[in-house]
Amino acid sequence: MSTVEERVKKIVCEQLGVKESEVQNSSSFVEDLGADSLDTVELVMALEEEFETEIPDEEAEKLTSVQDAIDYIVAHT
Amino acid sequence: MSFEGKTALVTGATRGIGKAIALALAEQGAEVAGTATSAEGAEAISAMFAEAGLKGFGLVMNVSEAASIDAGLKQVTEKAGAPLILVNNAGITRDNLLMRLKDDDWADVIETNLASVYRTSKAVLRGMAKARWGRIINISSVVAGMGNPGQANYCAAKAGVEGFTRSLAKEMSNRGITANCVAPGFIDTDMTRKLDEAQRNAMMEIIPAGRFGDPKEVAAVVAFLASDAAGYVTGDTIHVNGGMYMG
Numbered sequence: 001m002s003t004v005e006e007r008v009k010k011i012v013c014e015q016l017g018v019k020e021s022e023v024q025n026s027s028s029f030v031e032d033l034g035a036d037s038l039d040t041v042e043l044v045m046a047l048e049e050e051f052e053t054e055i056p057d058e059e060a061e062k063l064t065s066v067q068d069a070i071d072y073i074v075a076h077t
Numbered sequence: 078m079s080f081e082g083k084t085a086l087v088t089g090a091t092r093g094i095g096k097a098i099a100l101a102l103a104e105q106g107a108e109v110a111g112t113a114t115s116a117e118g119a120e121a122i123s124a125m126f127a128e129a130g131l132k133g134f135g136l137v138m139n140v141s142e143a144a145s146i147d148a149g150l151k152q153v154t155e156k157a158g159a160p161l162i163l164v165n166n167a168g169i170t171r172d173n174l175l176m177r178l179k180d181d182d183w184a185d186v187i188e189t190n191l192a193s194v195y196r197t198s199k200a201v202l203r204g205m206a207k208a209r210w211g212r213i214i215n216i217s218s219v220v221a222g223m224g225n226p227g228q229a230n231y232c233a234a235k236a237g238v239e240g241f242t243r244s245l246a247k248e249m250s251n252r253g254i255t256a257n258c259v260a261p262g263f264i265d266t267d268m269t270r271k272l273d274e275a276q277r278n279a280m281m282e283i284i285p286a287g288r289f290g291d292p293k294e295v296a297a298v299v300a301f302l303a304s305d306a307a308g309y310v311t312g313d314t315i316h317v318n319g320g321m322y323m324g
Contacts, residue, residue, distance in 0.1 A: 045203065
């Protein structure tokens with residue numbers, strides 16, 4: 001079973017079309033990984049699907065980096 | 078123009094313009110899921126495709142209920158794959174002069190003709206975004222632009238669909254997804270056959286082409302907008318009305 005961190009990074013790579021080597025925990029989706037507004041929406045939806053959870057819009061807005069996403073998932077699933 | 082390997086969802090496909098659209102897309106290779114409001118209607122759509130030797134099937138979907146749309150879409154996706162072409166055609170009329178229009182006539186038309194477009198479009202976007210390709214084609218009406226006495230509800234819904242389509246087009250353009258409207262004029266269907274002789278004659282006078290349109294003439298424009306060739310056309314409304322209104 002993969003860790004939350006591995007699963008989050010895998011989704012980030014798939015959604016944003018970036019290589020695993022480019023994704024650090026500190027990477028910002030928009031600034032470092034080139035996500036646009038639609039990418040971030042799709043990313044949140046993919047995380048919701050993978051972890052079978054619902055992320056409210058006001059929480060989703062705060063998830064700006066890989067670490068933010070990992071922390072949120074760990075705290076809420 | 079080939080839709081081989083693509084799945085199309087066409088709402089309101091039992092008759093008229095929707096039926097012509099379903100056939101036109103299937104003739105060019107798409108697997109078409111056509112929706113009806115009853116089981117008999119869905120069976121008739123399946124039979125229509127089988128008779129024509131085309132890939133396609135009917136299903137029951139009530140476009141005014143989110144749960145019914147979700148269930149229908151799941152069925153289509155399991156059977157044929159996520160639809161990358163959506164044609165929102167299902168529509169009703171509840172005509173009356175505004176002074177006599179009932180609240181239900183207003184609500185039903187807004188629900189079935191406008192809110193449904195929001196629901197079905199939202200439901201298919203995920204699959205289209207993943208595929209980086211999609212076509213959403215909404216059937217509007219000439220009256221959205223020109224207005225029509227007795228159709229305040231219908232005109233409001235159709236004009237709403239056109240505005241919705243423009244926003245959707247801007248949101249999704251960089252994903253290879255286009256959204257457009259086709260606005261038919263006076264097409265010879267059950268809906269327009271409900272008009273009385275005097276109304277039909279009055280319509281004829283304002284149609285420069287001097288005849289009513291054929292559903293196939295609307296379907297041909299929809300098929301074009303659904304094609305790869307139309308990839309740079311988005312947010313637009315194409316009129317198919319024999320010249321009766323030019324925007």
